[in-house]
Amino acid sequence: MVRGTMAQTESLATDDLMTIGQMCETFGVTPRTLRFYEAKELVAPLRTGTRRLFTRRCRARLKLILQGKRFGFSLEDIRQLLDLYDLGDSQATQIMRTRALALERLAAMEAQRAELDAAIADLKDQLARTDTLLAQREAE
Amino acid sequence: MVRGTMAQTESLATDDLMTIGQMCETFGVTPRTLRFYEAKELVAPLRTGTRRLFTRRCRARLKLILQGKRFGFSLEDIRQLLDLYDLGDSQATQIMRTRALALERLAAMEAQRAELDAAIADLKDQLARTDTLLAQREAE
DNA sequence: CGAAAAGTTGACGTTTGCGTAAGGTTGACG
DNA sequence: CGTCAACCTTACGCAAACGTCAACTTTTCG
Numbered sequence: 001m002v003r004g005t006m007a008q009t010e011s012l013a014t015d016d017l018m019t020i021g022q023m024c025e026t027f028g029v030t031p032r033t034l035r036f037y038e039a040k041e042l043v044a045p046l047r048t049g050t051r052r053l054f055t056r057r058c059r060a061r062l063k064l065i066l067q068g069k070r071f072g073f074s075l076e077d078i079r080q081l082l083d084l085y086d087l088g089d090s091q092a093t094q095i096m097r098t099r100a101l102a103l104e105r106l107a108a109m110e111a112q113r114a115e116l117d118a119a120i121a122d123l124k125d126q127l128a129r130t131d132t133l134l135a136q137r138e139a140e
Numbered sequence: 141m142v143r144g145t146m147a148q149t150e151s152l153a154t155d156d157l158m159t160i161g162q163m164c165e166t167f168g169v170t171p172r173t174l175r176f177y178e179a180k181e182l183v184a185p186l187r188t189g190t191r192r193l194f195t196r197r198c199r200a201r202l203k204l205i206l207q208g209k210r211f212g213f214s215l216e217d218i219r220q221l222l223d224l225y226d227l228g229d230s231q232a233t234q235i236m237r238t239r240a241l242a243l244e245r246l247a248a249m250e251a252q253r254a255e256l257d258a259a260i261a262d263l264k265d266q267l268a269r270t271d272t273l274l275a276q277r278e279a280e
Numbered sequence: 281c282g283a284a285a286a287g288t289t290g291a292c293g294t295t296t297g298c299g300t301a302a303g304g305t306t307g308a309c310g
Numbered sequence: 311c312g313t314c315a316a317c318c319t320t321a322c323g324c325a326a327a328c329g330t331c332a333a334c335t336t337t338t339c340g
Contacts, residue, residue: 019316019317020318021316030298030299031316031317032297032299035318035319036297040297049306049318050317050318050319051306051318070259075296092274092277095270095273095274096274098270099267099271102263102270105263106260106263106264106267110260113253113256115210116252119211119212119249120246120250122207122211123211123246123249124246127242130238130239134232134239137232159287160287160288161287170328170329171287172327172329172330173327173328175289176328180327189288189335189336190287190335190336191286191287191336191337192288214326215326
């Protein structure tokens with residue numbers, strides 16, 4: 001429907017409307033995920049009857065969403081950030097707000113990394129002791 | 141009950157039975173947590189009527205539990221490991237099993253660390269760009 | 281003795297981010 | 311024209327680890 005049927009694949013560059021299936025393949029997510037994001041107002045695809053059509057804008061947003069997730073933001077955080085993004089085109093207060101949240105997140109992530117590093121070190125330590133034990137038993 | 145009342149605090153070294161409250165303070169957990177762990181058969185405190193009395197053994201187990209959590213093991217994993225620990229005193233197969241799980245966990249943790257590092261780097265990148273934007277606006 | 285503090289057992293609630301049917305419609309292809 | 315794949319909505323499930331009442335009993339302290 002997006003265009004001639006067999007032209008769908010090639011039309012991706014031309015046409016900026018994608019079906020849910022195409023989106024899933026492109027971004028490596030499930031349909032459920034996209035519908036869920038829509039329900040949470042993270043994306044707002046068009047419709048052809050009941051069928052969703054994802055615009056270029058949806059794709060841009062989805063990219064940001066997936067990035068945000070990598071950074072450990074919750075979907076709710078991401079929604080708010082996306083809203084800020086939309087609201088005005090780069091007003092200082094909004095950039096600052098985003099920045100603040102990003103810095104917070106960064107701090108949290110670095111703290112988490114520190115903990116993780118410590119835990120890794122401790123676990124390695126434990127393993128070393130286990131190895132020692134095994135070696136002793138072997139020696140008998 | 142554990143001993144004379146005002147002697148409770150000092151008796152910690154002598155007496156190896158602790159109330160749930162003492163445990164909580166010692167380990168920084170809530171009563172709910174300890175009852176939950178008991179329900180999950182991670183610890184098995186004695187009773188005085190209905191009241192729990194945590195033994196030295198309970199404390200040793202709790203320590204291991206909290207360690208295990210730091211390492212990212214699930215409570216179920218931890219329960220199994222504790223059972224192994226109890227079963228025999230250091231039979232080779234059991235040590236090996238523990239080792240295997242630990243190595244798995246270690247790999248997972250290091251993978252997670254790598255991801256986290258990448259995410260941190262990316263987020264810093266984003267921040268740098270935001271800074272650039274802000275600087276430009278400032279310049280106007 | 282009498283009240284406050286501490287402990288007890290249920291049992292339902294919370295959180296996040298989807299997974300997973302169930303059952304129905306639509307559109308494209310041979 | 312039939313059918314099959316892709317899509318739709320609705321709604322319950324889940325998973326871990328406790329939190330949070332509610333309603334009692336038991337200690338402990340003044």
